[in-house]
Amino acid sequence: MRYLDLAIATMIGMSSVTALVVLSPSPFDAAADRQASNLVVRDDLLGYLRGQGAAWLSSAPPQEVCQSLDRASNPAVSFDAVIDNDPCGVAPYGVMVVNLTLAFSDRTVILEAWSTGEG
Numbered sequence: 001m002r003y004l005d006l007a008i009a010t011m012i013g014m015s016s017v018t019a020l021v022v023l024s025p026s027p028f029d030a031a032a033d034r035q036a037s038n039l040v041v042r043d044d045l046l047g048y049l050r051g052q053g054a055a056w057l058s059s060a061p062p063q064e065v066c067q068s069l070d071r072a073s074n075p076a077v078s079f080d081a082v083i084d085n086d087p088c089g090v091a092p093y094g095v096m097v098v099n100l101t102l103a104f105s106d107r108t109v110i111l112e113a114w115s116t117g118e119g
Contacts, residue, residue, distance in 0.1 A: 037097070037115055038097045038098070038115070040076070040077075041076075041077050041097040041098055041113045041114075041115050042097070042098045042113070044074075044076075044077045044079075044113060045077075045079070045098050045100060045111060045113040046100075048069070048072050048079060048111070049100070049111065051072075052068060054102060054104075057102060057104075057109050057111075058102075058104040058105075058106070058107070058109070062083045062084075062086065062088075065081055065083060065088070065109070066081060066083075066088035066089065069081055069088060069111075070088075075116065076115070076116060077113055077114065077115060077116065078113070078114040078116055079111065079112065079113055079114070080111075080112045080114065081109055081110060081111050081112065082109075082110040082112070083107060083108070083109050083110075084107045084108055085108075095114065095115050095117070097113055097114065097115045098112070098113040099111065099112045099113070100112075
């Protein structure tokens, strides 16, 4: 009888572990979610660039560029820039996902997009 109890307990334990493995999110799912989030952040940054235009970024005063990036930020994505090695301000919180370097004849602008994990 003890062997039967032990066999049943073992079977229940193995079934529980198998269910946990099958029902838990896999690392591939987490990686796919992260990649999808990165694409959204990249698209937001490229949308900002399309909206403002490279010509404006090459000639606008740095303070205007920084203010524009601050206005374009939202709960999900925060934007920042480094213009000729001078950052707009304190780096936004979150994880930097995308940066884009634009080298113009008279200055270099590095646009950064940070995922805040919200939204």
